[in-house]
Amino acid sequence: MSAHILKLKVNGREYQALVSANHTLAQVLRENLGLTGTKQGCQVGDCGSCTVLLDGEPVNSCLVLGVQAESREVLTIEGLAEGNKLHPLQDSFVRAGAIQCGFCSPGMILSAKALLERKPSPGLDDIRQGLAGNLCRCTGYQKIVEAVMQASHRMSGEASS
Amino acid sequence: MSAAYDVIGSRVPRKDAAPKATGQAVFIEDLRFKGELAGALLQSPHAHALIKSIDVSKAKALPGVVEVITAADVPRVKYGVSPARYDEDLFAVNKVRYVGDEIAAVAAEDLETALKAAALIKVEYEPLPRLLSVEEATAEGAPWIHDEFPNNVCAEVHQEFGDVATAFKECDLIQEGRFVSKRQDAAFIEPNQCVAIYGQDGMLTLHSSTQVPHYVQRTVSMVTGLPMSKVRVVKPYVGGGFGPKAAATPIDLAASFLALRSGRPVRMAYTREQVFSFGRARHGFTHEMKIGVKKDGSLMALEHRATLDGGAYSSFGIATVYYAGSLLGGPYKLPNMKYDGRRIYTNKPACGAQRGHGGVIARALFEQQLDIIAERLGMDPVELRLQNMMETGDVTCNDLAMSSLGMRQCIEAVAQGSGWKQKKGALPKGKGIGIACGFFVSGAGYPIYRSETYHCTVTIKADEDGGGVKVFTAAAEIGQGSDTTMAIIAAEALGIPYDMVRIESGDTDFGIDLGAYSSRTTLMTGHATKEAAENLKEVILGELAGELGIDRRRLDIKRGLVKIAGEAVDIAPLRVRYQKEHRGWLSQPEGGQLTFNEASRLACLRRGTLVATGKYKPPVLGGKFKGAAVGTSPAYGCSAQVAEVSVDMETGQITVERVTDAHDCGQAINLTSVEAQMQGSVAMGLGEALFEEVKFDEAGRVMNPSLGEYHIPTIMDMPAVDCIVVESGEPNGPFGAKEVGEGAIMPTIPAILNAVRDAVGLTIDETPLTPERIYMALKKAK
Numbered sequence: 001m002s003a004h005i006l007k008l009k010v011n012g013r014e015y016q017a018l019v020s021a022n023h024t025l026a027q028v029l030r031e032n033l034g035l036t037g038t039k040q041g042c043q044v045g046d047c048g049s050c051t052v053l054l055d056g057e058p059v060n061s062c063l064v065l066g067v068q069a070e071s072r073e074v075l076t077i078e079g080l081a082e083g084n085k086l087h088p089l090q091d092s093f094v095r096a097g098a099i100q101c102g103f104c105s106p107g108m109i110l111s112a113k114a115l116l117e118r119k120p121s122p123g124l125d126d127i128r129q130g131l132a133g134n135l136c137r138c139t140g141y142q143k144i145v146e147a148v149m150q151a152s153h154r155m156s157g158e159a160s161s
Numbered sequence: 162m163s164a165a166y167d168v169i170g171s172r173v174p175r176k177d178a179a180p181k182a183t184g185q186a187v188f189i190e191d192l193r194f195k196g197e198l199a200g201a202l203l204q205s206p207h208a209h210a211l212i213k214s215i216d217v218s219k220a221k222a223l224p225g226v227v228e229v230i231t232a233a234d235v236p237r238v239k240y241g242v243s244p245a246r247y248d249e250d251l252f253a254v255n256k257v258r259y260v261g262d263e264i265a266a267v268a269a270e271d272l273e274t275a276l277k278a279a280a281l282i283k284v285e286y287e288p289l290p291r292l293l294s295v296e297e298a299t300a301e302g303a304p305w306i307h308d309e310f311p312n313n314v315c316a317e318v319h320q321e322f323g324d325v326a327t328a329f330k331e332c333d334l335i336q337e338g339r340f341v342s343k344r345q346d347a348a349f350i351e352p353n354q355c356v357a358i359y360g361q362d363g364m365l366t367l368h369s370s371t372q373v374p375h376y377v378q379r380t381v382s383m384v385t386g387l388p389m390s391k392v393r394v395v396k397p398y399v400g401g402g403f404g405p406k407a408a409a410t411p412i413d414l415a416a417s418f419l420a421l422r423s424g425r426p427v428r429m430a431y432t433r434e435q436v437f438s439f440g441r442a443r444h445g446f447t448h449e450m451k452i453g454v455k456k457d458g459s460l461m462a463l464e465h466r467a468t469l470d471g472g473a474y475s476s477f478g479i480a481t482v483y484y485a486g487s488l489l490g491g492p493y494k495l496p497n498m499k500y501d502g503r504r505i506y507t508n509k510p511a512c513g514a515q516r517g518h519g520g521v522i523a524r525a526l527f528e529q530q531l532d533i534i535a536e537r538l539g540m541d542p543v544e545l546r547l548q549n550m551m552e553t554g555d556v557t558c559n560d561l562a563m564s565s566l567g568m569r570q571c572i573e574a575v576a577q578g579s580g581w582k583q584k585k586g587a588l589p590k591g592k593g594i595g596i597a598c599g600f601f602v603s604g605a606g607y608p609i610y611r612s613e614t615y616h617c618t619v620t621i622k623a624d625e626d627g628g629g630v631k632v633f634t635a636a637a638e639i640g641q642g643s644d645t646t647m648a649i650i651a652a653e654a655l656g657i658p659y660d661m662v663r664i665e666s667g668d669t670d671f672g673i674d675l676g677a678y679s680s681r682t683t684l685m686t687g688h689a690t691k692e693a694a695e696n697l698k699e700v701i702l703g704e705l706a707g708e709l710g711i712d713r714r715r716l717d718i719k720r721g722l723v724k725i726a727g728e729a730v731d732i733a734p735l736r737v738r739y740q741k742e743h744r745g746w747l748s749q750p751e752g753g754q755l756t757f758n759e760a761s762r763l764a765c766l767r768r769g770t771l772v773a774t775g776k777y778k779p780p781v782l783g784g785k786f787k788g789a790a791v792g793t794s795p796a797y798g799c800s801a802q803v804a805e806v807s808v809d810m811e812t813g814q815i816t817v818e819r820v821t822d823a824h825d826c827g828q829a830i831n832l833t834s835v836e837a838q839m840q841g842s843v844a845m846g847l848g849e850a851l852f853e854e855v856k857f858d859e860a861g862r863v864m865n866p867s868l869g870e871y872h873i874p875t876i877m878d879m880p881a882v883d884c885i886v887v888e889s890g891e892p893n894g895p896f897g898a899k900e901v902g903e904g905a906i907m908p909t910i911p912a913i914l915n916a917v918r919d920a921v922g923l924t925i926d927e928t929p930l931t932p933e934r935i936y937m938a939l940k941k942a943k
């Protein structure tokens with residue numbers, strides 16, 4: 001398989017990697033860059049656990065080829081916290097009990113991030129639509145909805161309860 | 162009752178939540194070892210066939226291939242779940258029994274080469290008739306899938322408690338019903354995966370995404386012939402289990418052999434498609450019930466028959482077929498019960514255990530029949546249930562002791578919370594409301610293999626500086642929150658804050674723990690953790706008492722501070738010693754009371770490293786009859802749920818609009834986690850009720866082996882679930898706690914069934930309740 005030198009920006013940092021043309025972005029992130037926070041529940045685009053943000057848009061990184069990310073910006077779960085300070089979404093997921101096995105959580109949190117960027121004060125239906133592509137078998141989603149609501153309140157400056 | 166506790170009953174964040182939210186948490190796929198080989202399986206394309214020959218020469222010759230193994234290369238050791246039904250070979254011996262049956266395994270330098278090599282193995286088959294349904298497998302003259310099990314009967318159960326025939330004669334009303342459910346997939350989001358490493362020291366270490374490190378250790382030891390002390394199983398974080406991960410998998414065993422032979426780490430993983438074709442999740446059940454009641458609604462007798470489509474191997478199926486009967490013994494007073502269950506082998510992937518093991522569909526039909534009985538008697542379904550409900554202290558006809566039972570509170574809570582009185586009977590056509598109850602074991606009373614072993618042991622070690630403790634347990638955190646539960650219990654029992662407790666779990670080196678199944682961990686490992694923490698506290702306070710020259714009984718620890726009863730004691734000398742050890746440090750203990758740190762440090766100075774252990778096994782439980790072991794438990798969690806649905810009378814589409822859910826968990830250890838288990842259970846039950854079904858084509862292949870084609874609930878499918886936590890205080894549980902993880906799913910399917918019946922006036926006797934099925938039923942009724 002032909003190899004390419006791929007240049008991309010991940011979590012604000014420039015990377016160069018020698019990657020196979022047929023490797024997915026998920027593989028590149030996990031294998032070449034060691035960013036294993038991106039999970040893979042199906043590898044065929046059904047579960048959303050591999051969701052990352054590509055130029056700000058959520059994509060299933062198992063469906064995107066690494067080379068398609070050439071010169072683009074990727075945000076993975078590792079890039080969300082600022083140092084030791086969790087992103088409000090991460091913090092809300094932790095506090096609301098929205099994480100059980102945690103296998104869906106990185107993808108879920110990144111989908112929620114894209115949603116809040118589009119819609120800083122989402123309603124219930126917005127959240128449901130924004131997270132419709134992310135499967136979770138553990139939580140029944142209710143605490144995930146609560147976590148996203150809480151994060152949106154905190155991020156828009158309202159005091160959270 | 163939570164007021165009595167400092168940590169228990171709180172909403173402290175889970176220990177694993179922040180690592181999981183940041184991508185730091187390590188799952189099996191994130192572990193990397195030097196020199197890893199990739200393994201691949203060759204699996205049968207036939208549902209039923211004889212193997213005439215296997216030729217591995219081409220596979221072995223492929224550059225990059227390191228090992229190729231078949232049945233000829235491994236000891237002939239049958240394994241499985243129940244020792245009474247060890248019916249599996251790691252690699253097929255002469256015969257394959259389902260599409261996916263394992264024939265060979267390859268280890269190669271990379272996965273592509275391993276897959277290529279597996280495809281190069283040449284197998285000659287002689288196809289046999291495929292038996293893809295119970296009907297086909299039990300037909301006259303059908304071939305036997307296993308020579309040892311005539312007529313494809315994997316297991317049979319015949320039980321009678323009381324005298325059913327006589328009781329029916331005294332009944333005023335007899336209600337009969339039948340129900341058919343379909344095979345389900347657990348659809349955990351992380352597919353099974355493992356890495357086996359064989360070291361120069363002769364130690365095999367298997368890292369595996371399992372629910373049961375101990376049983377995997379035993380099975381690997383038994384099948385490979387290595388002593389158990391040379392097999393270590395370690396479970397990293399696991400992306401859900403729900404039952405099917407509660408036994409050693411063929412990849413656990415194949416990777417072990419490949420590592421033993423190659424001396425290199427071997428990784429093997431199931432693709433999502435392989436997860437479906439491996440199966441081991443919920444059986445397809447057919448239940449028939451005849452229920453007799455008195456005019457006043459008193460339940461008198463149940464006659465119950467069940468047939469389970471088991472697939473090609475037993476897996477957990479022996480326990481499943483027993484649970485399918487025994488879990489109807491409660492929670493209603495039912496003096497007479499007869500059960501005849503059969504599990505039939507078919508040429509499909511084996512079915513096994515899944516959340517609510519064995520009891521879910523039996524419960525669905527029984528609760529549906531209760532609603533019909535209520536209607537026939539002109540009673541309210543809530544009243545009928547309350548009238549027959551057992552009370553704390555009651556024992557079922559099959560010897561299950563309800564040592565705590567908050568069932569009545571649960572029913573009252575959901576009736577009130579849902580507005581049952583205003584809604585029942587008052588909703589327009591197409592809208593419906595339904596109630597159901599259920600209960601489940603808080604841990605199986607006996608291990609899967611016959612043994613007097615402790616079910617769990619826990620070790621707690623104090624940090625040498627006195628700053629906290631570390632809990633070591635082989636219990637399996639699979640997402641349900643057991644690490645957090647044990648940390649809370651340790652903190653409460655020691656009298657220290659939650660953040661002073663660290664935990665390591667899921668490693669067979671840490672002791673014995675039977676693992677995460679049968680909703681056992683909170684009660685059982687919780688007991689062992691509590692005992693270990695209390696023992697450690699005893700050691701620390703004993704040393705402190707010696708140092709202070711006072712009676713140990715005057716001392717206690719609460720919220721990280723040492724309480725000294727009675728007359729004042731001069732703590733200054735101890736404090737000075739501690740301060741001298743920490744000259745130049747910014748934080749020093751202050752105030753009039755000794756801290757846990759000072760006490761624990763002092764004990765460490767007097768005794769060296771402080772370690773205490775705890776252990777638990779249930780007392781001897783249950784009746785003497787055959788199968789009494791399945792269903793007995795030290796305690797039972799119980800639930801009631803009300804579902805509200807709307808049904809589109811044109812298309813048959815069902816929407817669950819709201820679920821009101823009450824669960825009696827004895828005592829919440831972590832309130833947030835209890836609700837989380839309740840909500841997750843409702844989601845799984847809703848999926849099973851409305852759309853989940855593993856389908857097969859005529860060749861025995863899974864037709865929908867992906868999360869795209871096999872629909873599990875998405876966020877769009879889920880209604881609001883109002884959770885009400887009932888705490889009855891379980892005398893046999895640590896701090897009064899009992900289960901929540903599985904009991905919470907029991908009422909979901911019947912609550913939805915009853916709500917649909919209320920909405921459309923029809924009794925649907927088959928799940929899933931797809932729009933087609935409802936549409937056809939509506940059409941037929943017109």
Ligand code: FES
Pocket residue numbers: 039040041042043044045046047048049050051060061062063
């Ligand atoms: S792993 Fe990419 S969608 Fe499932």
Ligand code: FES
Pocket residue numbers: 098099100101102103104105135136137138139350400401640
């Ligand atoms: S937390 Fe387990 S899949 Fe979402």
